[in-house]
Amino acid sequence: MCGIVGYVGGRDAIEVLMGGLRRLEYRGYDSAGVAVIADDGRLATHKRAGKLGVLEADLVAEPLPEGGTGIGHTRWATHGGPTDVNAHPHLGDDGRLALIHNGIIENYAVLRDELLAEGHTFASETDTEVAAKLVGREYAATGDLVSAFRAVVGRLHGAFTLLAVHADEPGLVVGARRNSPLVVGLGDGEQFLGSDVAAFVQYTRRALAIGQDQIVAIRAGGIELTDFAGRPVEGEPYEVAWDASAADKGGWSSFMAKEISEEPEAIEQTLLERVVDGVVVLDEIAEGFPADVLSAVTRIVVLGAGTAAYSGLLGKYAIEKWAKVPVEVELAHEFRYRDPVLDASTLVVSISQSGETMDTLMAVKYASERGARTLSICNTQGATIARESDAVLYTRAGPEVAVASTKAFTAQVVALYLLGLHLARVRGALTDDEIRGLTDELRALPAKLRTVLQTGPEIRELARSMSDTRSVLFLGRHVGYPVALEGALKLKELAYIHAEGFAAGELKHGPIALIEPGQRVFVVVPSPRDSTSLHPKVVSNIQEIRARGAHVLAIAEAGDVAVLPHADEVLRIPLAAPMFEPLLAVAPLQIFAMELAAAKGLDVDQPRNLAKSVTVE
Incomplete structure (x- = not known):
């Protein structure tokens, strides 16, 4: 703080x-x-x-x-x-x-x-x-x-x-x-x-x-x-x-606007020298985590708070899919108070932009004292959490000055994906050719994200038209669910209005009671090309809330025509493999929260009551 x-x-x-x-x-x-x-x-x-x-x-x-x-x-x-x-x-x-x-x-x-x-x-x-x-x-x-x-x-x-x-x-x-x-x-x-x-x-x-x-x-x-x-x-x-x-604005209207614009570079820097001939190489963690140690891991616990926890949720999907290791994501401030079961085969991955988040630091110390192996993902050289961990994977996003995190979130997700691919290779869960296909997707992200950022003016107009909105809901499924949570958090942090993120499958289990005429709902729509067949289920969710008078704003990939008849607004993102779409879908939500706050005359860099680095429990 x-x-x-x-x-x-x-x-x-x-x-x-x-x-x-x-x-x-x-x-x-x-x-x-x-x-x-x-x-x-x-x-x-x-x-x-x-x-x-x-x-x-x-x-x-x-x-x-x-x-x-x-x-x-x-x-x-x-x-x-x-x-x-x-x-x-x-x-x-x-x-x-x-x-x-x-x-x-x-x-x-x-x-x-x-x-x-x-x-x-x-x-x-x-x-x-x-x-x-x-x-x-x-x-x-x-x-x-x-x-x-x-x-x-x-x-x-x-x-x-x-x-x-x-x-x-x-x-x-x-x-x-x-x-x-x-x-x-x-x-x-x-x-x-x-x-x-x-x-x-x-x-x-x-x-x-x-x-x-x-x-x-x-x-x-x-x-x-x-x-x-x-x-x-x-x-x-x-x-x-x-x-x-x-750490200067460089002509941007705010540090947040500048930092959102730097997200493609944050991805590029986080990937730099860590993908060699299409294969992930994480030399910086090799001393603390040699191949035999990683092969012996039977369980991974990811710790974070706020935005870091949501990046951890995306990491869970990727690591479990690619490395075939069970992953739990826990709020750092709850972790050590419930007497968790830990041993030498447990890998605890902590995520903190500053590397000084007190809740996360104390959780890392707790895990180490109980024999677990600890790996930190952070953005700040020499940070305490990094020094308390067995190894550190730096995100290389550069300084993030705005209190609400944007480019650090993107870089954290990329770092977790790299870890997942590294684990997959070490443990033999994926072939090198399969990993090359996935790293090709990673390396294509910066260019695709720059395309998304060009829609900023369109999102600004949308935000200005909603400046008097008092409540916004966010829905997503699978990897779209953490994006919905992060979109809601950004809106709460910056615009000071009620915003909630839900797993779309939960809609009929309670949240649909919130839907009334005029309610604004963002829906992160999965790719229709995804083999999980979640796309028609989410389109069905859209139909359900539209039938009750909601105003639907869909984030959907280019070419998804099935969503058009059912959404009031559609924000397009480029085609990408399903696991990588969140890194494209989150940017419009970050821009929207920033622009809505600006339309209300609020300070987007220093929201009330918040601190960039929470150094007390």
């Missing part, structure tokens, strides 16, 4: 901090603040509720003094509402220490009572101020910020990233993390900290992820990394695969 930035170096810290926070806006927030140690040794802070523009205007009207050491934060309210006083930074040691925090300190009430008993007072309702007071108390005793951190972090329960500066130690920012992301940006004569590499990629693409229960101290000349006990730790630097320009 929250955005965190830290800086030490020769630049104006406020400029670096505000730029980093601007690039982290996608994470979701409702207040913002900065702290800087001025060149004259003063600690100066400013924080405001609202968007970054409010804080920026204040800083223009009343500039903070210049300095080369600082921290910045965007907060998503948990403890206490989104007010000026609850915004970060919070102060300790009589206002000489400033601290920012991402996550939730679960035992803050006990610690707060301890401080109250000692005579401390609190200005805010936050758990963060408790941490600031604790670190400030320890600093007063030790005179050393790193030692003060070490004395406090082991007492905190929950998930947290903490950054702090102290007026007595200019040129130093100290950070710590547990179950919440923190990354170092390695510069030349300057160092950066961020909750995401986007915080500093404008200045350096060399990064180092901070591990679980570690403390980092950054100074202009370098970094020191230790565990919570003070033992030195060796980090593993890596190169960020994209630059700051990739």
Whole structure:
């Protein structure tokens, strides 16, 4: 959720901090603040509720003094509402220490009572101020910020990233993390900290992820990394695969519009060097999952939340069909609370765009502790879930700034399909010729998807004509069912209207009661060429709801004439094998949700109440 930035170096810290926070806006927030140690040794802070523009205007009207050491934060309210006083930074040691925090300190009430008993007072309702007071108390005793951190972090329960500066130690920012992301940006004569590499990629693409229960101290000349006990730790630097320009709108009306346009490229990049002579080769998972391990897998459990879970449902269809392995798809936040049966023959595949989704991270840890093998699919280098897993398959979609996922979903599905084909080959479930036929379909998708995206203006007009719609239903069967779920989720996220996705076969088992004259219903129509004979069943569903006055909007493949007499609107997608149609059918629904939200005057990149990376349970 929250955005965190830290800086030490020769630049104006406020400029670096505000730029980093601007690039982290996608994470979701409702207040913002900065702290800087001025060149004259003063600690100066400013924080405001609202968007970054409010804080920026204040800083223009009343500039903070210049300095080369600082921290910045965007907060998503948990403890206490989104007010000026609850915004970060919070102060300790009589206002000489400033601290920012991402996550939730679960035992803050006990610690707060301890401080109250000692005579401390609190200005805010936050758990963060408790941490600031604790670190400030320890600093007063030790005179050393790193030692003060070490004395406090082991007492905190929950998930947290903490950054702090102290007026007595200019040129130093100290950070710590547990179950919440923190990354170092390695510069030349300057160092950066961020909750995401986007915080500093404008200045350096060399990064180092901070591990679980570690403390980092950054100074202009370098970094020191230790565990919570003070033992030195060796980090593993890596190169960020994209630059700051990739996170700019580039002339598009929104980040979401740009990211939908990048879906064909996201597929191409995810396939790059993973299909050799028509056969899938996943060298990056070979060490963690050699052929004998994959051959011994008897069951796969796919974990995700929201959009990631829906991509997992599509992966289930593909993996079971191609690799002949039973697959279960579970919501990550429910998984570990039901005491699931796991063993060494179970492969747990976790899906997370950020690689920091707390529900999914805790589920992965749970699975590992119980002997299951773990593979993560994520889009962010050095992410915690990737490092906690036995192997990782990166989606290579590039930065996704809009809160509601689009191109990451598409890339996740492609990665799952690659995994399914790799498993099929290793386990002998498909011949190489059969796999080549399927990879030919995969490699044809980007061009077909570009054709779909050209229908954007048509979908925009449709969305504008429905701007006063208050409820939309989505139906699909087989691989069309997860597409219906994802279409409904996008509409809920962006347009704030009632939207539900159903398996079309469930229609007569209850949902048909929702159908009334004028009800808008999107139907994902399977190919009439599909041997499952689902096409006539779905056309029958359309007839049933049309007979009750519904307005039907069908997504059907080119040449499907059977659907024409029964649908009010038909959005066409190119011909593709049935398993690959979802990657074409989902794009019109993404565009529709975006355009309907825009027609209502809503912010499609930052929907209310949502955060890009959910880093608390």
